[in-house]
């Protein structure tokens with residue numbers, strides 16, 4: 001049977017069992033060198049290469065698992081974390097979570113949207129209206145900040161359809177491409193905040209053993225996050241064109257410069273954190289670079 005309380009010498013991370021964040025969360029942790037043996041019920045993954053286990057759950061349960069100390073970390077949308085934190089604060093409870101890292105996927109925003117036919121004059125227009133949302137704590141806080149008295153109607157899903165069904169005048173929900181709003185003849189008019197997947201943990205410190213494991217995980221995670229879009233760019237060039245080539249390297253660390261055996265030319269390798277586009281490669285070639293080669297970076301430890 002799956003143990004409930006975390007063993008003191010193992011770290012436990014909650015991730016979404018299925019849904020938008022499930023695969024990218026697992027892939028990111030795997031890129032940190034973690035491997036697991038999955039339980040038969042697919043709810044628990046036992047860490048093999050490191051004592052770092054995964055608990056596979058609904059995303060809404062992740063903040064509670066962290067607050068209760070069942071998990072040491074969770075990969076969850078900032079929107080879910082912020083909603084539950086706002087709910088705690090509204091009930092005079094202390095904030096229980098700490099956002100350790102933003103993870104760069106699951107990007108979306110929480111926005112208020114109104115029927116396309118409305119001419120939007122500002123939040124005061126929502127006074128006396130009914131706004132449907134899955135984020136009642138965040139919406140209530142935002143309305144209060146705006147000094148607007150509106151009714152908040154909770155719906156756990158399919159929020160965008162509420163105005164068409166006559167259940168609400170406006171909505172407050174997650175928006176990414178805006179396609180779902182448009183399909184329901186709604187338009188976004190105010191952004192409450194921007195969200196993405198984050199690595200969340202408790203406010204309280206971990207004990208020494210798990211603290212060390214957490215530090216190791218964060219070190220590897222930083223390397224993986226930094227390397228995710230980085231490329232190693234290699235090329236040769238005559239020495240005299242170097243000053244015009246270096247400014248063209250996209251957000252590069254100081255390059256390694258070597259002499260090419262038996263020639264006057266130089267060989268360069270530069271770790272680029274910006275986008276190495278075809279256009280940029282052509283610019284480098286025009287500026288005198290030859291034999292340009294772009295390599296993916298599998299890992300890095302600073």
Ligand SMILES: Nc1ncnc2c1ncn2[C@@H]1O[C@H](COP(=O)(O)OP(=O)(O)OP(=O)(O)O)[C@@H](O)[C@H]1O
Pocket residue numbers: 016017018019020021057058059060076077078079080106107108174175176177195196197
């Ligand atoms: N359209 C979107 N584009 C990008 N990210 C999104 C989008 N919609 C939601 N997200 C982010 O992904 C998270 C998970 O979304 P998903 O739809 O899988 O949640 P869910 O249906 O509540 O899943 P669960 O079954 O775990 O409760 C959201 O909390 C949000 O952070």
Ligand SMILES: O=P(O)(O)OC[C@H]1O[C@H](OP(=O)(O)OP(=O)(O)O)[C@H](O)[C@@H]1O
Pocket residue numbers: 020157158160173174175176177178179180181
């Ligand atoms: O702006 P868009 O790109 O259209 O994305 C926004 C939609 O995505 C999410 O729903 P999802 O597709 O995950 O469905 P569900 O939450 O209803 O399961 C969110 O709840 C919005 O409805």
Ligand SMILES: [Mg+2]
Pocket residue numbers: 058059060
């Ligand atoms: Mg959910």
